[in-house]
Structures are given as structure tokens and as C-alpha cells.
Amino acid sequence: xxxxxxxxxxxxxxxxxxxxxxxxxxxxxxxxxxxxxxxxxxxxxxxxxxxxxxxxxxxxxxxxxxxxxxxxxxxxxxxxxxxxxxxxxxxxxxxxxxxxxxxxxxxxxxxxxxxxxxxxxxxxxxxxxxxxxxxxxxxxxxxxxxxxxxxxxxxxxxxxxxxxxxxxxxxxxxxxxxxxxxxxxxxxxxxxxxxxxxxxxxxxxxxxxxxxxxxxxxxxxxxxxxxxxxxxxxxxxxxxxxxxxxxxxxxxxxxxxxxxxxxxxxxxxxxxxxxxxxxxxxxxxxxxxxxxxxxxxxxxxxxxxxxxxxxxxxxxxxxxxxxxxxxxxxxxxxxxxxxxxxxxxxxxxxxxxxxxxxxxxxxxxxxxxxxxxxxxxxxxxxxxxxxxxxxxxxxxxxxxxxxxxxxxxxxxxxxxxxxxxxxxxxxxxxxxxxxxx
Numbered sequence: 001x002x003x004x005x006x007x008x009x010x011x012x013x014x015x016x017x018x019x020x021x022x023x024x025x026x027x028x029x030x031x032x033x034x035x036x037x038x039x040x041x042x043x044x045x046x047x048x049x050x051x052x053x054x055x056x057x058x059x060x061x062x063x064x065x066x067x068x069x070x071x072x073x074x075x076x077x078x079x080x081x082x083x084x085x086x087x088x089x090x091x092x093x094x095x096x097x098x099x100x101x102x103x104x105x106x107x108x109x110x111x112x113x114x115x116x117x118x119x120x121x122x123x124x125x126x127x128x129x130x131x132x133x134x135x136x137x138x139x140x141x142x143x144x145x146x147x148x149x150x151x152x153x154x155x156x157x158x159x160x161x162x163x164x165x166x167x168x169x170x171x172x173x174x175x176x177x178x179x180x181x182x183x184x185x186x187x188x189x190x191x192x193x194x195x196x197x198x199x200x201x202x203x204x205x206x207x208x209x210x211x212x213x214x215x216x217x218x219x220x221x222x223x224x225x226x227x228x229x230x231x232x233x234x235x236x237x238x239x240x241x242x243x244x245x246x247x248x249x250x251x252x253x254x255x256x257x258x259x260x261x262x263x264x265x266x267x268x269x270x271x272x273x274x275x276x277x278x279x280x281x282x283x284x285x286x287x288x289x290x291x292x293x294x295x296x297x298x299x300x301x302x303x304x305x306x307x308x309x310x311x312x313x314x315x316x317x318x319x320x321x322x323x324x325x326x327x328x329x330x331x332x333x334x335x336x337x338x339x340x341x342x343x344x345x346x347x348x349x350x351x352x353x354x355x356x357x358x359x360x361x362x363x364x365x366x367x368x369x370x371x372x373x374x375x376x377x378x379x380x381x382x383x384x385x386x387x388x389x390x391x392x393x394x395x396x397x398x399x400x401x402x403x404x405x406x407x408x409x410x411x412x413x414x415x416x417x418x419x420x421x422x423x424x425x426x427x428x429x430x431x432x433x434x435x436x437x
Contacts, residue, residue, distance in 0.1 A: 009120070009129025016337040020323060021132075024166060025114055028134050028317075031162045032112045035154070037136055040111040042092035044118075048082040054091035054273055054305050059213060061087045065119040085118035090273070090298065090314050091305065093137045098307035108144045108151075112136035125324070132319040135295075139302070139312030147311040149246050152277045152297060153253030155313055159281060159293065160259045168325055171292065174264035174280045175251070178215075178235055179243040181275060181300055187238040188214050198228050215268045234265040246276055273301040277313065283325050292325060293317035341375040341435050342415075343393035346382035347404035355405070356382045362408050366401075366428075373432040394418055399435060 006012055013021060029039075048068050055062050067085040086092055093111055096102075102109050114134050123129060138155060140146040156173065163171050178184055191214035199210040202217070202225045209216040218229060239247075254261055267278055278296035295315025302310035346363035348356045359382040367379045378396045380389050393400035402414035413431055416423040426434050 007129075009123040011128060017323075019338055020326065021319065024319065024322060024326075025134065027166055028112070028114070028162060031158065031165060032136060035110065035158050037110040037112045040093055040096060040113050041115070042086070042089065042096055042113065044116065045083045045085050046092055046095065048084040050091050050095055050305060051084055051087060054094065054301055055088065056213070056273070059216075061119060063212075065121050067118050067120060087119045088117055088316065089113050089115070089133060089135050090137060090316070091301070093314070094139065094298075094301050094307065094310070094312065095305060097139055097310065098302060098305065102139075103141050103308055103310055106141060106144060108138060108140040108146055110136070110138050126318070126321045128320060133316045134319060134322075135314060135316035137312055137314035139310050139314075142309065142311060147299065149249035149277075150253055152250045152313050153257065153259075155295075155315065156250075156254060156261075156279060157257045157259050159315065163281065163292075166322070166326065167329070168283065168292075168322075169329065170284060172282050173259065173261040174267050174282060175254075175261045176235070176264050176267040176278050177239060177243055177247040177276050178268050178274055178278050178296070179239040179276060183235070183239050183243055184215075184275070187233070187235045190233045190238060191215065191217065194232050198231075202228060218266045218268050229266070235268060236265055243276060250277055273298040273304065275299045279315070291318075292321055337396075340378050340397045342370065342399045342401050343378045343380060343389075343397035344370075344401045344403055345380045345384070345386075345389035345393060347384075347386065347389070347402060348382040350383035359403065359405070359408065363403055366403060370432055370435065373436070375432060375435050401431070401435075 048066070051062055051066065057063065066087050069083060071081045071083045093113065097109060097111075112135065114132075116130050116132050118130055120129055121127065136155070136158075138146065138151050145151065156175075160171075160173070179187070192210065195210040195214060195217065199207050202210070203220065203222045206217050206220050206222070206225055209220075218232070220226075220229060251261070261279075264280075267280060268274075274296040276297040276299065278294075280294040281292045282290040283292045284290065293315055295313070297311070297313040299311040301312065302308060344363050344367050346359040348359040350356060363379055363382065367377045370377050378393075380392060384392070390400060398418060400416050400418070402416075407413045411428045412425050413428055414423065415426050415431070415434065424434075
């Protein structure tokens with residue numbers, strides 16, 4: 001019988017690496033809280049039509065990458081439904097905004113999420129079929145200022161703060177505007193016309209995109225296609241005055257806040273719902289596929305899926321790629337295991353069942369006492385020999401606490417600090433304070 005393994009494109013995250021993931025998530029929650037964002041948790045699967053209408057039927061995500069199945073009716077009163085594992089989270093957040101009538105509060109909704117997404121694409125380093133994202137959305141009625149360029153700049157400044165607090169150095173913010181839906185339509189037409197004489201010289205994907213979704217041609221990373229792409233029209237030439245003014249206000253606010261950025265005329269992002277401001281943060285530690293996170297404004301998404309007018313802006317951070325970036329900065333050094341405060345080593349004669357039972361029970365009681373005092377504790381086994389207990393403790397804890405029959409009767413415990421090598425006798429009442437020091 002063959003050994004079962006994780007499905008292709010998925011993976012197990014194990015300690016101590018998960019400690020790094022937890023630190024990233026905790027930092028994100030802390031930063032988002034300071035900007036008055038609250039957490040939203042949407043279902044992992046949604047009605048397929050949500051993504052077809054929101055993300056766009058001609059996008060690669062919807063046309064090639066989604067995990068979709070028919071949820072067959074179990075009773076005559078039910079209807080079968082097509083369901084999809086979420087390939088991204090913005091559409092689900094906007095669906096929740098509409099369903100729960102959050103716009104009726106008249107307030108901006110500032111929402112963040114942390115969780116898995118699913119796309120059936122070719123697995124490679126930093127890219128998986130089940131991947132994890134941290135993202136946030138700012139959405140609401142126009143009367144709440146949701147369309148203001150200040151919202152765009154505040155989100156970008158928040159992201160710069162988050163990356164700085166995570167300790168990521170050398171990031172770059174790439175910024176562009178794809179204008180209104182009318183601007184985008186005008187630019188799409190200009191791209192189609194410019195691609196006609198050259199598309200047969202490009203890669204197979206670009207030949208298809210030139211017809212179905214010309215904007216995605218600009219995302220192409222094939223080196224041979226780059227000289228052709230450089231000759232294509234720039235979207236800046238298709239923007240109306242209102243879109244130009246909006247973008248100028250975004251950059252003015254970023255300048256005032258001291259957030260550096262680069263204008264990238266090729267940055268359009270392929271999802272159909274994007275309007276006006278689009279952005280990516282990149283990092284050199286990720287190689288050719290250097291996007292760390294991305295997002296943009298989506299002023300028409302709510303209406304596209306049947307809701308009221310609710311301009312918004314959001315982003316998604318690929319946690320897998322963020323972890324790679326932090327590891328590359330550390331020189332690919334393995335993540336060090338975090339040692340607990342103490343290892344309790346119950347000690348008894350393994351051949352005396354009654355004494356072994358008593359000392360193990362006492363060990364658990366002491367561990368409970370110390371854990372309730374806020375300490376991290378690993379509990380050994382009373383049948384271990386002294387050397388085995390010390391070896392196990394040295395690998396997992398900063399100190400070892402010996403709990404034998406003498407210690408149990410006297411209430412005076414033996415503690416050894418592995419870093420200093422100092423061994424001391426401590427009354428049980430003072431043990432928690434010593435271990436916390």
C-alpha cells in the first residue's frame with residue numbers, strides 16, 4: 001500500500017515555522033487594529049456566480065483555475081447549486097457587505113481577513129494551490145468618503161507600516177491608475193488594435209489574452225515578449241481628467257506621509273473589478289516573481305454582483321511569499337525553535353508503579369500551577385532516567401525543574417538554568433517568579 005501524502009500544490013506547516021506565521025498574523029492584527037479595521041470571516045466556498053460576475057469570466061482565475069463542483073439537491077424542494085472554493089476573498093467580503101446591509105449604517109466598513117484561498121495553477125516556490133492570504137477592504141457609501149483618494153493613500157501607508165514592523169527591508173511600492181470603467185474600456189480597445197500585428201510573435205498565453213483580456217498581456221513575464229510589451233500604449237494616455245486628478249491626490253498624500261513609490265505604467269492587474277488606483281509591493285528576495293502583495297480600487301464591484309453603489313479599495317498579501325521574504329532576509333537560516341520556560345522532570349523508580357503514579361500526578365499538578373501563572377511548560381515522564389530527562393529538557397526548555405520524592409516532601413525544588421549552568425534550590429512558592437525572570 002502506497003504512503004499517503006499531501007495533495008499536489010498543498011503542504012503541511014509545522015513547528016517551528018508556524019511560529020513565524022503566527023508572528024506575521026499577530027503583527028498584522030496589531031497594525032490593522034490601530035487603523036480601526038475589524039476582522040471578517042467569510043465561507044471558504046461560495047456560489048460560483050459570485051466569482052464569474054465579480055472577478056470576470058474571461059480572467060484566468062475563473063476560466064482555468066477555480067475548484068468548482070455541483071452541490072446536488074438532496075430533496076425535491078432544493079435546487080442544485082454550483083459551488084467554488086474561494087480563489088480570492090474580495091468578492092466574498094463585498095457579498096457579505098451587501099447581504100448584511102452594512103451600507104445602511106452610513107459608515108465606512110474597514111474589514112480584514114486571514115485565511116486560505118484555492119487556485120488550480122502550476123505549483124512552484126512560493127505558489128501553491130492552497131495558499132494563505134492576509135487582506136483588507138475599505139468599502140461603503142459615497143457619503144462616507146469611500147471614493148476619496150485619501151482612503152487609497154491611507155491603505156498604502158498602512159501597508160508600508162506593516163512591512164516595516166515585520167522587519168521587511170528593501171520593499172518597493174509600484175503604483176498606477178487604470179482609470180474609470182470607461183477609461184479601461186477605451187484602453188482595452190487601444191490595446192487590442194496595437195496587439196493585432198504583433199500577437200502572433202508572442203507566447204501562447206498572450207495570444208489568447210490579446211483576444212479575451214488584453215490587459216493581462218501586460219502581466220506577462222516571458223522575457224522574449226518584453227520588447228513587444230514595451231511598445232504597447234500606456235493606460236495613462238487613456239485616462240480622463242477626473243481619474244488623473246484622483247491619482248494626483250493619492251500621490252500627493254503619499255508624498256506628505258513620506259511613503260516612497262514608483263509609477264509603473266504597466267501595472268494594471270488582471271481582475272475585471274479594478275478601477276483607478278492599482279498597486280503592488282515587490283521585494284528582490286523573491287526572484288523574478290517578485291510581487292509580495294497587491295490590490296487596488298474597485299468602485300463598481302458591489303453593483304456588478306447585485307448590490308448598491310459602494311466604492312471600495314483593498315489588497316491581499318500572500319503569506320507564503322511573505323514568509324519566503326523574511327527567510328531570505330535571514331539568509332535562509334532555519335527557523336529556530338522557541339524554547340519553553342521550563343521542563344518539569346518527575347523522577348521515580350520506574351519499577352515501583354505506586355510511586356511512579358504519585359510523582360507523575362504531582363508533576364501534572366505543578367505544571368498546571370505554573371502554566372496558570374503564565375509560564376510555558378513541558379512535562380516529562382517519571383519513568384525517565386535522569387540523563388534522558390536532561391537531554392529532553394535541553395532541547396525544549398531554558399531550565400529544568402527536578403521533582404523527585406525528596407522535592408515533593410520538602411517543597412524545595414531543584415532548578416538548573418541551561419544557559420548559565422547554575423543549579424539552585426527554590427521553595428515551591430517562589431518557583432513561578434524565578435522561572436518568569
